[in-house]
Amino acid sequence: xxxxxxxxxxxxxxxxxxxxxxxxxxxxxxxxxxxxxxxxxxxxxxxxxxxxxxxxxxxxxxxxxxxxxxxxxxxxxxxxxxxxxxxxxxxxxxxxxxxxxxxxxxxxxxxxxxxxxxxxxxxxxxxxxxxxxxxxxxxxxxxxxxxxxxxxxxxxxxxxxxxxxxxxxxxxxxxxxxxxxxxxxxxxxxxxxxxxxxxxxxxxxxxxxxxxxxxxxxxxxxxxxxxxxxxxxxxxxxxxxxxxxxxxxxxxxxxxxxxxxxxxxxxxxxxxxxxxxxxxxxxxxxxxxxxxxxxxxxxxxxxxxxxxxxxxxxxxxxxxxxxxxxxxxxxxxxxxxxxxxxxxxxxxxxxxxxxxxxxxxxxxxxxxxxxxxxxxxxxxxxxxxxxxxxxxxxxxxxxxxxxxxxxxxxxxxxxxxxxxxxxxxxxxxxxxxxxxxxxxxxxxxxxxxxxxxxxxxxxxxxxxxxxxxxxxxxxxxxxxxxxxxxxxxxxxxxxxxxxxxxxxxxxxxxxxxxxxxxxxxxxxxxxxxxxxxxxxxxxxxxxxxxxxxxxxxxxxxxxxxxx
Numbered sequence: 001x002x003x004x005x006x007x008x009x010x011x012x013x014x015x016x017x018x019x020x021x022x023x024x025x026x027x028x029x030x031x032x033x034x035x036x037x038x039x040x041x042x043x044x045x046x047x048x049x050x051x052x053x054x055x056x057x058x059x060x061x062x063x064x065x066x067x068x069x070x071x072x073x074x075x076x077x078x079x080x081x082x083x084x085x086x087x088x089x090x091x092x093x094x095x096x097x098x099x100x101x102x103x104x105x106x107x108x109x110x111x112x113x114x115x116x117x118x119x120x121x122x123x124x125x126x127x128x129x130x131x132x133x134x135x136x137x138x139x140x141x142x143x144x145x146x147x148x149x150x151x152x153x154x155x156x157x158x159x160x161x162x163x164x165x166x167x168x169x170x171x172x173x174x175x176x177x178x179x180x181x182x183x184x185x186x187x188x189x190x191x192x193x194x195x196x197x198x199x200x201x202x203x204x205x206x207x208x209x210x211x212x213x214x215x216x217x218x219x220x221x222x223x224x225x226x227x228x229x230x231x232x233x234x235x236x237x238x239x240x241x242x243x244x245x246x247x248x249x250x251x252x253x254x255x256x257x258x259x260x261x262x263x264x265x266x267x268x269x270x271x272x273x274x275x276x277x278x279x280x281x282x283x284x285x286x287x288x289x290x291x292x293x294x295x296x297x298x299x300x301x302x303x304x305x306x307x308x309x310x311x312x313x314x315x316x317x318x319x320x321x322x323x324x325x326x327x328x329x330x331x332x333x334x335x336x337x338x339x340x341x342x343x344x345x346x347x348x349x350x351x352x353x354x355x356x357x358x359x360x361x362x363x364x365x366x367x368x369x370x371x372x373x374x375x376x377x378x379x380x381x382x383x384x385x386x387x388x389x390x391x392x393x394x395x396x397x398x399x400x401x402x403x404x405x406x407x408x409x410x411x412x413x414x415x416x417x418x419x420x421x422x423x424x425x426x427x428x429x430x431x432x433x434x435x436x437x438x439x440x441x442x443x444x445x446x447x448x449x450x451x452x453x454x455x456x457x458x459x460x461x462x463x464x465x466x467x468x469x470x471x472x473x474x475x476x477x478x479x480x481x482x483x484x485x486x487x488x489x490x491x492x493x494x495x496x497x498x499x500x501x502x503x504x505x506x507x508x509x510x511x512x513x514x515x516x517x518x519x520x521x522x523x524x525x526x527x528x529x530x531x532x533x534x535x536x537x538x539x540x541x542x543x544x545x546x547x548x549x550x551x552x553x554x555x556x557x558x559x560x561x562x563x
Contacts, residue, residue: 069150132288360403
């Protein structure tokens with residue numbers, strides 16, 4: 001990569017490092033693309049520390065004294081040995097998100113290993129069998145929300161199919177002054193506690209939002225069309241590489257360069273809509289897997305996803321906007337040829353409202369609910385929990401609704417972006433290389449994503465993790481088609497450990513391969529999975545508090561004779 005920077009920019013970057021000692025070099029306010037942590041033996045230390053956010057010092061958990069943790073840089077084909085020491089007063093762990101490795105190295109306490117006790121060191125050792133942009137984070141309690149995460153980049157053994165002159169790692173996250181257990185307690189007490197964008201009488205009188213009849217119908221069903229995010233900008237600061245919007249983290253470039261931006265969504269609960277006003281982005285990688293280049297103006301990145309884009313900026317500054325999906329706040333940074341430059345920061349756009357489609361009503365007229373009587377609304381409310389539509393779902397309090405007419409929404413860009421031109425969809429993605437397994441599935445299964453927002457309970461098929469009796473079984477090597485059905489009015493980023501799967505989006509043997517997929521509210525996603533990784537693997541929603549509330553199961557992969 002090119003390292004063309006003028007002397008003034010380098011001096012500024014060095015001075016910034018002295019001012020922000022809790023940040024790794026690549027995440028300093030002016031990033032000069034400095035070296036990362038790598039080599040044959042890497043040592044990481046987990047410990048409590050203070051973090052400077054929005055002008056105030058906050059309690060956090062960091063790695064090697066930084067939040068985010070250091071950029072771990074590996075090479076495809078090497079054997080990674082990463083020694084992790086836990087200096088907390090509680091157990092901890094690191095999960096290598098998206099990496100293909102032996103299940104004993106996956107880092108999920110109680111499932112693949114016992115965790116790392118206080119004062120102890122655990123050595124992760126595994127062959128590096130892939131390339132791309134990934135990340136790592138705690139899988140212990142709610143530590144991830146406190147800053148226990150960091151980026152991981154694996155350089156390819158051969159030529160990079162997306163050549164570039166310079167790169168920047170951009171880690172998006174959310175951070176709150178409230179302790180994560182306090183956040184969870186408030187969500188259990190009132191699911192919409194952090195929603196400060198509910199519809200009001202003033203909205204109605206000014207003609208904004210839903211008309212009166214529609215509001216009444218939604219109210220009768222105890223459903224809130226403004227309930228887009230559980231935890232919002234009312235308590236969150238949205239960060240770029242550990243910096244709040246006012247810090248103006250700046251990624252430098254030289255005019256004429258092809259710049260690669262490696263986006264990682266390491267937030268606990270926030271889906272971001274990403275754009276760089278005035279600059280086209282070309283997506284070249286999704287979840288660490290190379291894809292055919294796709295030019296876009298905006299993309300939605302769910303929790304735990306990664307996207308790599310190439311940009312070719314001119315000799316001026318650009319604002320990088322990471323707007324929360326509910327438009328309650330934004331992560332903001334600058335892409336500029338020289339330190340100290342800024343570009344206009346666009347205002348937050350109007351927050352989206354959930355629709356009939358988000359309720360699982362498919363293509364039904366958005367205003368149809370506003371034309372019936374109270375009795376009609378009551379009938380609709382009853383139909384919204386028709387368990388006969390989902391015979392595999394348990395009749396438990398965790399099931400508030402069943403989508404009557406769910407539909408495949410992989411051709412849509414995500415909530416709030418329906419009318420945004422040039423926004424990425426999953427159907428725009430195609431693998432750059434032929435899929436490694438193109439066999440037809442021999443088995444099909446359907447899994448429902450269920451929840452009860454009023455009680456803040458989340459589950460697969462109506463059964464929370466602490467109620468699960470048996471893991472989901474797979475025979476090693478079998479090919480299975482899995483359909484996820486979202487019976488809730490909230491998007492869920494679903495992650496399967498130890499595997500990649502191919503989205504069924506009409507791309508044939510070049511289907512996009514992912515380890516995390518965002519299932520839109522009232523929507524379905526279908527993927528083909530080759531269960532080729534022996535062991536026990538976590539399978540869960542990557543919204544941290546959803547997983548903590550029960551939306552997690554275990555997938556077990558065994559040879560045929562042991563199945």
